[in-house]
Amino acid sequence: MSAVLRRRPAVAIAKYAALAGYLAFALFPLYWLIKIAITPDALIYTEGTQLLPSSVTFDNFAKVILQTDFMAYFGNSLYVSLGTAAVTTLVAAAAGYAFSRFDFAGKKLLIAVMLITQMFPLLMIIAPIYKIISQMGMLNSLTSLIVVYTAFNIPFATFLMQSFFDGIPKDLEEAAMMDGCSRFQALYKVVFPLTLPGLGATLGFVFTAAWSELLFALMLISKNDAMTFPVGLLTFVSKFSVDWGQMMAAGVLALVPSCLFFIFIQRYLVQGLTSGAVKG
């Protein structure tokens, strides 16, 4: 397609205009978030609609980092999100592979059940889950969060992985298996490298889902030292006032790990392009 673009400058201009549009749409609200975080409290309302604040302060960041427990919440969130992403992707890759490569009794039923788990509002099952976890003595534990998050993310991650496996011709691994590889060897040597973009995307989704999950973290964790970051954000909204500056500063900080994570998995997302398997 790039050949087409090179031939027609109008198309190229339209393309860059579209890119700029997407960028502005994605970044403007984030810019506003940062703006509020660096605007001194006294100016938040008086200069509400100005694009640039007349003076800038980093107090909010300093307060969030030094005076609150946010760094601890960060650690907790990172632990939970990485743990969830790793476990979910492994489990889902196995399940997705089974769905993609086998026909077996109960397959449709399993798919239907997985879908149904996504259809019922979590609100209605939070009470039973709380009871079960409380009886197991696992309240206030980050491990329980990883288990719950993993369970809820498996269906989507499985469907995602299944589609990626579906996209990889069976002939490849079968050829490898004919050559004497075991299924695992075939998976590892042939299929795995091809699913890297899929694995990357899945890891990314599960990580961000766990990173910003609020309901379970709120309900299952009451102890301050096991709180995750989104619950910590809620504490800036008290009954009588909202500490906008600090909350937005904490929010900006929250974007950093996700950003880094995306840049990291990016290599795998664009891998298809660079490896030359696909031409743009």
Next chain:
Amino acid sequence: MKHLLKGIAAAGMLMGSTAYADTTLKLVEVITSPERTETLQALVDEYEAANDGVTVEIVSLPWGSAFEKLATMVAGGDVPDIVEMPERWAALYAGSGQLAALDEQVAGWEHGSTLTEKTVQMGTQTGAMHMLPYGFYLRAMFYNKKLLAEAGVETPPATMEEFKAASAAVSELDGKSGYCLRGGPGGLNAWVMMAAAMNGTNEFFTEDGKSRMNEPGSVAGLQFLIDMYQDGNAPKDSVSWGFNEIVAGFYSGTCAFLDQDPDALIAVAERMPAEDFAVVPMPVGPSGKAFPTIGYVGWSMFAASEHKDEAFDLIAHLSSPEANATWTKRVGVIPIHKGADQDPYFQTEQFKGWFDTLNGSQYVPTLMPAYLEQFGYFADSIALDSSQEALLGQRTAQDIADEWADFLTQEYANWKAAQ
């Protein structure tokens, strides 16, 4: 599998209890903010220092989801010993038999005799003393001095008519509005106050148990607020404003009048110079009276607590005159002990509006009928939706007044039946 895990958990608990033979109390704070938690922690530290062997674990719930979280905790069997209990929730928990009655302990308490009458009266609203209040909220009117001066309004309004006229005058200014109307969550207080002011009484029910919400006077009160909005005396988007929006609207200078409790003072005073605003009592209606709503929050003990004596000791410690003084100043509520209002902290001009309200015979503090079990649902859902419909002109004042009256009458009958 489950049994195995249960076994492990039980074993863990046994080991835990041999390792720490001490008592652990779980205290749940629901109206959380970092500063409050700090003050509470300091008070609790004092208690722990004085009571060897008792450890207090403070659980701070973010206010926005505190109700859901506490309900889930209690339903899930993870019941705390002590909880900070807003009046709104008290009937619900007391009604389902979850709260311990504190009457005897309070009677035997060294500071029990200095509690004001109102404190005892309100703590026992649910039939027994299911909570020891720690402070009161009382509604009064904040006003923006600068905006009033700009609009040519010389004195702050004392009557409903003056309030309307002053709001209209301020609304003439470019981009400004008169009243910071709370059309969204928590707006019921204003509707009730206006209805009561125009109806000349703060009784919610007649002797034979009928709600007075749809009496002509009350309907006129509802109409008053609807007119304020529809005539442009309140910002257009105030139909969905909640607490944070009205307070922000006030200190950003978008609107000039704000009816609020003393706790809003903290948020306003932080962002507005003290000379720019003042507080006066709520405007009086045609009867010459106003009925500012009064509310309270307190400490409750759960009936399921296994350490009732220690738990009450902690409540007593938190409610002692000294601790209560520290706490009420931090929280922005009116203290519970007699003579506490003599504290210089409350002698400022800022608090004048509330003490004028307390001392003026034309101001009758009004308690919301929070003893009705479904009152929270009424306030947060039924009244919220229908009042927005009325503000937007989709329904008439009479229509929503009838709906409210029907619901409240029914709830009142249920409550009577349960007594």
Next chain:
Amino acid sequence: MIARATKTVVPRKPRARRSLYLQYLVEPFAYLSPAIVLIGTVILIPLIIGISYSFQSIELLRPFNSGWVGFENYLALWTDKKFWIALENTFFWTFWSVVLQFLLGLGLALLLNTRFWGKRLFQALVFLPWAVPTFLSALTWAWLFNPVIGPLPHWLASLGILSEPDNILGDPELAIWGPILANIWFGVPFFAITLLAALQSIPGELYEAAEIDGASGWQSFCKITLPFLAPMIAITVMLRTIWIANFADLIYVMTGGGPANSTQILSTYIFTTAFRKLDFGYASTIAVALLLILLVYSGIVLWLRKKLIKI
């Protein structure tokens, strides 16, 4: 495409000593077992309990005051005006959120599948909204729509879209577009990432062959790209629809279902019923109604997907 058309064919037996029994029954379940165990214990049991609430009269704080009521809750749904309003709003909210997210996401994925300067950075930046915690994005958007502290109403007014720079969240006619816009912002990266990953698994030779045959860009898009993306589109659109229909957070934070129920969707109504009215029985009934609607919808999408794949 051709390779995939035969996807349901049972794999050839690679080694004779593997018994068929092992291959068909045990092997897939060996891969699936961790997923089955986790979903079964963590979701399925609570889900069944949750659904059983709908046949009971149950209040969270009064565990002893409950009882079975049969279909009473379901009968109440028919006459509940608020339920029908919320249902209608749910359709509106879900439809526009999904359609706009999908179209914008597809566009972004196609752009990202080309070469351009600064692509890595661009990609990282446009995906960022997906990483913002919902609660924070809801507050940020509510802030942007507020004429006192946000620029959007003023821009909309000067573009002539709004007659006055008012907060659309306070206007019953327009309020729902606030959360929809926030949702689009938040959800475009989802479609872009999944579709991009799928785009990258399309063999490039196909495009080359098409170009040699003289196909236009639009033709190769319709003949190659779309059919290849179809399975992924079906899956992501279906899942996203299910999630969005269930997604109460943005609306709850931005408008609370108001003004005057104009943004009340089923999932916010469920929340109010469960945690304000504390009527878990009825809340669960609404949830089951939503579940049934989504089941029918998914059935249709899966059926369509099957048709599309076997072109």
